[in-house]
Amino acid sequence: MHELPVTHDILEIVLKHALRTHVKKVYKVFLEIGAMSDLEQEWIQRYFDTISKGSVAEGAQIEVQKIPCRFLCNHCGEVFVVDMYSDENISCQRCGAAEADMISGTEYTVKSMEAT
Amino acid sequence: MEREVKLIQIEEDIRADNRKEAENVRTRLKETNTFMLNLMSSPGAGKTSVIIHTLQALKDKLNSAVIEADMDSKVDAESIIAAGGFAVQLHTGGFCHVDSYMVSKTLSEIDLNDIDLLILENVGNLICPAQSDTGAECNVMILSVPEGDDKPLKYPLMFRECEALIVNKTDYLRMGDFDMDSLYQRVKRLNPSIEIFEVSCKTGAGLQSWTDWLVSRVSR
Numbered sequence: 643m644h645e646l647p648v649t650h651d652i653l654e655i656v657l658k659h660a661l662r663t664h665v666k667k668v669y670k671v672f673l674e675i676g677a678m679s680d681l682e683q684e685w686i687q688r689y690f691d692t693i694s695k696g697s698v699a700e701g702a703q704i705e706v707q708k709i710p711c712r713f714l715c716n717h718c719g720e721v722f723v724v725d726m727y728s729d730e731n732i733s734c735q736r737c738g739a740a741e742a743d744m745i746s747g748t749e750y751t752v753k754s755m756e757a758t
Numbered sequence: 759m760e761r762e763v764k765l766i767q768i769e770e771d772i773r774a775d776n777r778k779e780a781e782n783v784r785t786r787l788k789e790t791n792t793f794m795l796n797l798m799s800s801p802g803a804g805k806t807s808v809i810i811h812t813l814q815a816l817k818d819k820l821n822s823a824v825i826e827a828d829m830d831s832k833v834d835a836e837s838i839i840a841a842g843g844f845a846v847q848l849h850t851g852g853f854c855h856v857d858s859y860m861v862s863k864t865l866s867e868i869d870l871n872d873i874d875l876l877i878l879e880n881v882g883n884l885i886c887p888a889q890s891d892t893g894a895e896c897n898v899m900i901l902s903v904p905e906g907d908d909k910p911l912k913y914p915l916m917f918r919e920c921e922a923l924i925v926n927k928t929d930y931l932r933m934g935d936f937d938m939d940s941l942y943q944r945v946k947r948l949n950p951s952i953e954i955f956e957v958s959c960k961t962g963a964g965l966q967s968w969t970d971w972l973v974s975r976v977s978r
Contacts, residue, residue, distance in 0.1 A: 644854050644885055644886045646853075647853055647854075647855075647857075648772060651772045651773075651775070652772060655768065655770050655772065656768075659766055659768050659770075663764070663766050665764065665766070666761070669763065678914055678915040678918075679889065679915070680885050680889075680915070726914040726915075726948070727911055727912065727914060728911065729911070729943075729944065729947075731947070732947055732948075744918075748915065750771060750772040750773050750889070751769065751770065751771055751772065752768045752769075752770045752772060753767075753768060753769060754765055754766055754767050754768050754769075755765075755766050755768060756763050756764070756765055756766075757763070757764055757766055758761040758762065758763050758764065
């Protein structure tokens, strides 16, 4: 259920850009999804197949690139990756400081598409 | 001849439209000085009970209204009205969360001039509501003791997106193996500045600190 409204938004963006660039058929749609965004490629694809029927995006393949949760250490500037679905400490892997800002991991982006 | 396959750059945030409408909602609420609270939790954690207790505690201090979001039923709105509150029903039509467009539409059913505090009871779910900006000024979640202290590991985004966490049903603590220290550690790891209130809607314990915090947050 969760992926359905999101997939509607994805299709809307794809169709808008298809119109803008005068393409006749979309083959692939590339998404960037943050590790914390809980979206699964399989389900997006399944919904996309259904709702894109009859449009230029019918049959297009969805490619999801998962973006890890990266933090920027406020102390030494090191960028480090943390598994948020665990008890792993959020502290700098170089200097040990605990003050760090999350700089990726919640993406929800349509990056690009392949079309003719 | 076959047309050449082109790579078309898009770089568009899927939630951009929703975020824009959320900003419109915030602007609209600012005009009438209405504070909107987005209350989230799993089904059955006690959103409606917390709301009823909150309305009762604040009835002499703030004019409040509730937007009851549900996929289809209206039992929660009826409970609020039965308890003397003012509630408007928002049907999400099968969607698992409330977005800013739904809020925007529902706002036209409420005379906001009279309302200081507007509580949005989101759809019971710890996943999707965390990802959708509703236009609220403040996000708060409830976790009930029977759900377990491991939930921050499964739904980290929800715990990060909230200013406050209400741990409800503390009267169940003696019956299970819920570890409050582990919960605090896991939640603070995700969100160091989050406020945590341990309450029981059954016994009334802890509710005063929650409503005191809310009043100060509304008037900030």
